[in-house]
Amino acid sequence: MPSALVFFTELSDAPSKAQRELLTLAASIGEPTVAVASEVPEAAVTQLGAYGVNKLLVAPANESSFLDHSLSALEAAVKESAAQVVVVANDNFSREVAARIAVRVDGSIVTDAIDISADLVVTKDELAGSYSAQAQASGGVLFVTLKPNSIEDTPQAQAVSVSVEELAVSAATAPSVRIMATEEKVASDRPKLTEARVVVAGGRGVNGDFSAVEALADALGGAVGASRAATDAGWISHDAQIGQTGVTVSPQLFISAGISGAIQQKAGMQTSKCIIAINKDVDAPVFEIADFGIVGDLDKVLPQAAEEIRRRQA
């Protein structure tokens, strides 16, 4: 059985949905080890046991380090665990840490994975999700970054006990990058955009006012997204941007409102299971990929739909 290592930069009391998906995948490959580049709370250790993790390697955080600490922690964990496959999240930071260690240990890396089989064949998205490909590594440690919403989060039937070890992390070797300032973002009560089962997104057509988009998202318990036209205009934070240069989402339901459906925009949402589009222009390209399309004014359609959902749920 191959051995799998899961690497997190941080793990809070309750692992996130994307983190639980990584744990589920690792457990399906082999006895998973988890390494974390910061302190892990007791509650999280119990959670790891529920996913069949029998070993946890902890490298206490170094707040002043941008990248070096994570690099050293992952390098040490790869050596300590002797894992053949290392799975990490799909965000830019995790990708970069994994990619650099892949170079250091002469391994390899596959990004945007949606599955890994027991014999380590990786299934992944290509060309913004318009193709699906399978790849395999012929030697060395294989690093894989996993897209959220690809694996069904499932704890093991039987929890195991987790042995916790501190990782001996060597001093930084890379040229220094200093953190000059850190601005914390305001946490939202809505689900995380990349992990949400429902996403409601608005574009230039919302004309500066996201309240109708937000109200429908809240009626559906979903996340709020946006096109680049809307984020560039400053109507909503850049974090909400979906697309080639924003985040990629793959929810059960994607509702697009006042978005034309440019190629760079579609790149971030076309693997959604179901797409609904509202646009007042019948020729908007978004209708070519919508399972259900409404030619109409979003200012009328969105509030009516939100109201109807609340009425039916009451």
Next chain:
Amino acid sequence: MTEENTAPLKIVVLVKHVPDVQFDRHIDSASLRLDRSESVLSELDEYAVEAAVALVESQGGFAAGHEVIAATMGAKSASNSIKKALQMGASSGVHLNDEALIGSDTVVTSKALAALVEHVGDVDLVVTGMSSTDAETSVVPAQLAERLNFAQLTHALNVDFDGATRELSIRRDHADRTLTLAAALPAVLSVTDQANDPRYPNFKAIMAAKKKSITEVSLADLGLAAQAVGAAGSHITVLNAEARPAREAGTIINDSGQAGIALVDFLAEQKLI
């Protein structure tokens, strides 16, 4: 005060020649290779060229002796992407073209590109795009920083360069925070599409580009063996690639006052509420 370093800057900007995202892109099911016939300079690498040229302009311009060398690894036609970079203001080009490179994974691509940067020599700064639009991995810049032992300043939302201290600083977004990072040269800098607005070359710039040189480089010039690169040197093998069934347009209705209700009916039908 230490004495100011006023040596001209030598910047390499990495540009990739990729299939135009505006057209349908295809992976051949037999060879498993991407069809590269309709290729252009990756639109995300235009931001890298702009960042490099703008940095030089902020430091006294090309007259001060600074250089921006546009570099690519790709087939013969990839020289068109270098030409575009020269029109945007880069001062010269280097083109690594060797059949043996076909099938390189990122670990090998970064090996070849790092060797190309070393071949150029005495480079202060490597500027790249945030992601290639064909491979979409966003990892080559970090791997270059690893291989060259340069500081890694990637995914820059904006770029500041202090000519006196020769320090670069950028802002970078993470899910829960935005960081301001700083490092001394040499560095690898990757820029996002938030960093600037790439210029359109005017007639004068297009004419000027015709006089700029492009140097062809082979694997032998870099001291790399053919077996160390390409499919032979890469650990990753692609087994198959299949187009996902194209999404088909579903029902489209005109709102005559009840479309919000129809939307909820559709959600109920699909068991989404």
